[in-house]
Amino acid sequence: MAYEVTATRKRPQLFDNLVGQEFVVSTIKNAIEQGRIAHAYLFSGPRGVGKTSSARILARALNCDSGPTPYPCGTCSNCTEITRGNSVDVIEIDGASNTSVNDIRQIKDEVLFPPQTSRYKIYIIDEVHMLSTSAFNALLKTIEEPPAYIVFIFATTEPQKVPATIRSRCQQFHFRLIDLETIKMCLSDAARELEIEADDDALFWIAKESTGSLRDAYTLFDQVVSFSNGHITLEQISDKLGLVGIDQINHVVSNLLGGKHKEALLAVQSLLQNGVSIEQCIKDFTQYFRSLLLMKEGITEESILGVQSDRIPSQIRNAYAKEQLEAGVELFLTLYRDIRYSLNPRFELELAVSRLGSLPHLASTTTLLKRLSQLKDDLLQGKVALSATAPPQPMVETEREKQIPRQAVVQEIQKPEAIPVNLPKQVVPVPVQRPFAKEDIPSLVGKLSNTPILSQVAQSIKKIDNNDNQLTLTFTTKFCKNKAEENQDKFRLLIKEISGYSGKLSFAYIETEEKTQGLKTDPVINKIASVFRGEIS
Structure with a gap:
């Protein structure tokens, strides 16, 4: 008899043998028992979880001689032909190979003919998302209103690529990934049937590597069986497949925690x-630190951890804080992304392992701020007391001390200590208020030097009067007086800075008689006045 791979040999033939898909099984079985058979089904989900197997079981359940029944006999002609794949009324089509609209038109022509020997003519289209848009459009009307004897079963790993118009015409069933313990149990049954001894940790590793796909688990199991010589062990798997065993990672991490960085790097080189x-x-270092992080969070389920927790020593599990383990996982995730552009990936790995040595001393900014806040609270609550004397500081000889003879230094040391004197606190002098005088005008002009026009206005102060608690500044022109009034807040502030005066402030102006008489005797001015028929004022 020809060799049959485990995935084919263990393919379920009944709904009850379909593991990990209880919702799908119960729904389809109840629908068959109640006679609620749909004309189109869409099975979606990851690879290797039983979509195609469920389609074949459904085909047998519908066309069994004792059916439709959720428990096909498996012995009648229809059941045996469907199992062998040579039934004329159950047509399996590979959607990846038959993507054109012409292939779908052929199906449209075939559905006009009733089944030859069975109750239903069933079309199983695998990887239906690979069909072209034209092919989907050609199939729409046939799926919506097929003859009563036609049943379509679509299977796909990418349901988002199936048009919504197709999905809306089908009953949809989403197949889930199979949990690790269920896969491990199926592998144990397969090893028992083959009379092969298998260690628990070896089956655990195979189940973990399958990532929820039972077909992948059976395929990897067959590969391991081929070199196990009747006994599957994790050591054999690590040696033959080139894996990093958890004991080897424990050895590297233990050396790093013990400060033996040289031994850790040599272990990586080995x-x-x-x-x-x-x-x-x-990958293995990333998985290792991820498992430690989940353990730190209190997770103990091996199906989540990905490793058996008792294989990691307790001193390693307790050596790192949560944020340090997060940094370790991020270190290797970043490393895996960067090695494709690295000058030498081996150098990158060695550098990452070297950095792991300082991981126990890593602290984030958030942690430091929390510690400082806690210390502050402890000081305020009196839980921590500060020492009255400062710790002794190391003596450093300065250049000046090097030049002083040793004898002079000894004499200086022998001098009596000076008695400390409690000096009074420094008092800020308050400026004494005095009248603003004419002698203060240059200071005012200097402080207004950054504003040239105001500086010129200050220079035009003709007279200063201090009467009745009021300071009056008299300017030579009305323009200067108006300009000073516009900026009186600034004048008041500068006068206070110069003399301390903070009383009332007013402005005035005068024009001398000589200036007016000079204008009247100027011939040019008189000519202008005669032309415009005005007078000088």
Whole structure:
């Protein structure tokens, strides 16, 4: 008899044998028992979880001689033909190979003919998302109103690529990933049937690597069986497949925690010399620190951790804080993304392992701020007391001290200590208020030097009067007086700075008689006045 792979040999033939899909199984079985058979089904989900197997079981359940029944006999001609794949009324089509609209038109022509020997003519289209848009459009009307003897079963791993018009015409069933314990149990049954001894940690590793796909687990199981010599062990798997064992990672991390960085780097070099790829090393270190992080959060389920927790020593589990483990996971995730552009990926791995040595001393800014806040609270509550004397400071000889003879230094030391004197606190002098005088005008002009026009206005002060608690500044022109009034707040502030005066402030102006008489005797001015028929004022 020809060899049959485990995935084919263990393919379920009944709904009850379909593991990990209880919702799908119960719904379809109840629909068949109640006679609620739809004309189109859409099975979606990850690879290797039972979509195609469920389609074949449904085809047998509908066309069994004792059916439709949720428990096909498996012995009648229809059941055996469907199992062997040579039934004329159950047509399996690969959607990836038959993507054109012409292939769908052929189906449209075939559905006009009733089944030959069975109750239903069933079309199973695998990877239906690979059909072209034209093919989907050609299939729409046929799916919506097919003959009563036609049933379509679509299977896909990418339901988002199936047009909504197709999905709306089908009953949709989403298949889930299978949990680790269920896969491990199926692998144990397969090993028992083959009379092969398998260690629990080896089956756990195979189940973990399958990532929820039972077909992937059976395929990897067959590969491991081929070199196990009747006994599957994790050591054999690590050696033959070039993996980093958890014990080897424990050895590296223990050396780093003990400060033996040289031994840790040599252990990594030994892994690489034994044929373990750099990418695999990074993956295993990432998985290791992820598991430690989940353990720190209190998670104990092995299906989530991905490792058996008792294989990691307690001193390693307790050596890192949560944020340090997060930094370790991020370190290797970033490393895996960066090695594709690296000058030498091996150097990158060595650098990452070297940085792991300082991981126990890593503290984020958030943690430091929390510690400072806690220390502040403890000081305010009196939980921590400060020492009255400062710690002794190391003596450093300055250049000046080096030039002084030793004898002079000894004499200086022998001098009696000076008695400390309590000096009074420094008092800020308050400026004494006095009248603003004419002698203060240059200071005012200097303070207004950054504003040239105001500086000129200050220079035109003709007279200063201090009467009845009021300071009056008299200017030579009305323009200067008006300009000073516009900026009186600034004048008041500067006068207070100069003399301390903070009383009332007013402005005035005068024009001398000589200036007016000079204008009247000027011939040019008189000519202008005669032309415009005006007078000088």
